């Protein structure tokens with residue numbers, strides 16, 4: 258029976274689903290983990306479930322040899338070294354849509370609050386000051402929303418923004434179908450210069466690191482506000498801090514940060530804490546009851562299908578094989594380097610062992626191949642060892 262480790266307060270719906278499917282060996286740890294704590298927790302784990310806070314590096318993956326699958330109970334997968342996971346034959350699953358709406362709603366709320374200068378007014382009122390003035394407070398109606406990254410969240414934000422009368426423009430590195438009346442622009446700088454509200458919805462990682470840097474902040478109008486609910490590394494924080502202090506930007510809402518506390522006992526540090534015109538939230542864009550419950554069930558289900566049948570449909574890094582119920586006696590999951598002759602040699606091994614292949618499903622993606630083979634009898638240890646010792650084999654498991 259697989260051992261499953263769930264970190265970072267993954268919703269109870271995940272545990273419920275796993276247990277209903279017969280997976281009882283579940284260790285729940287509320288915090289994100291790093292270093293030896295992470296290695297110790299994963300030492301004998303077959304599956305790990307994480308959210309955005311646990312970095313699963315190549316070093317971690319190379320150390321925890323037991324690991325067979327990773328579930329990211331969130332959208333982003335930049336916290337996992339996907340290249341290393343793929344090279345080790347470990348599929349990574351996520352929940353690509355379950356918190357999209359939650360983030361989009363928060364962004365619309367933040368746009369309204371920022372243009373009305375509510376963060377400053379709220380802070381002043383808490384301190385006993387009655388700053389009743391319309392100065393610098395605007396409706397969002399008719400203002401330009403600039404969306405950077407018009408994927409699932411960006412497009413959903415655009416739809417909601419139009420319903421409150423905003424004019425939506427977006428910039429994406431890929432060509433995207435504009436929804437509603439949204440208009441694509443051809444450069445990020447063009448979007449930044451045009452927008453009254455800029456909202457970021459790109460993936461994290463080296464390609465988007467400091468995408469909003471000092472030079473790009475300088476392109477924005479002083480009346481513009483910036484929202485980041487994507488990944489902390491996308492905005493150069495010191496440059497943003499300077500722009501806000503020097504009133505080259507009117508306000509900001511940040512939900513994500515280059516360094517985030519691993520749990521509620523660690524202090525959150527940021528130069529932005531001192532600024533009243535910044536909304537700071539603890540990475541809760543996707544943290545609604547609805548989203549978390551759905552994510553828990555969705556990712557748990559993908560893991561269950563992998564553990565029970567080898568299904569890799571919706572894996573973000575892996576050849577995808579759809580779910581096929583296991584009805585033959587043995588199922589072999591074989592991950593190998595994608596090169597000629599591997600399947601022929603493998604099937605010759607089955608024939609030599611007198612095994613009849615009932616069904617076989619192969620998919621390849623880039624440098625790896627994944628084949629699920631059902632045979633009509635038990636697999637001997639000797640045959641399993643033979644399959645594992647084939648030079649192109651990355652991993653071979655029986656279920």
Ligand SMILES: NC(=O)C1=CN([C@@H]2O[C@H](COP(=O)(O)OP(=O)(O)OC[C@H]3O[C@@H](n4cnc5c(N)ncnc54)[C@H](O)[C@@H]3O)[C@@H](O)[C@H]2O)C=CC1
Pocket residue numbers: 332333334353356357360405406407408409410411428429430431433458459460461464465468486487488512513540541542543544
């Ligand atoms: N704050 C939170 O709690 C949450 C944060 N997120 C973050 O939001 C990100 C976006 O989520 P989705 O919209 O679902 O992803 P997605 O993959 O559907 O969309 C991302 C879009 O960004 C575009 N893109 C990539 N690089 C770009 C660049 N340099 N400039 C402009 N566009 C670029 C892509 O072409 C794609 O259209 C996630 O990767 C995750 O990091 C997601 C959910 C919750």
Ligand SMILES: O=C(O)C(=O)COP(=O)(O)O
Pocket residue numbers: 308309310330331332333334356540541542543544
């Ligand atoms: O879905 C995502 O990518 C998020 O950023 C949400 O992360 P979380 O599960 O709240 O740690």
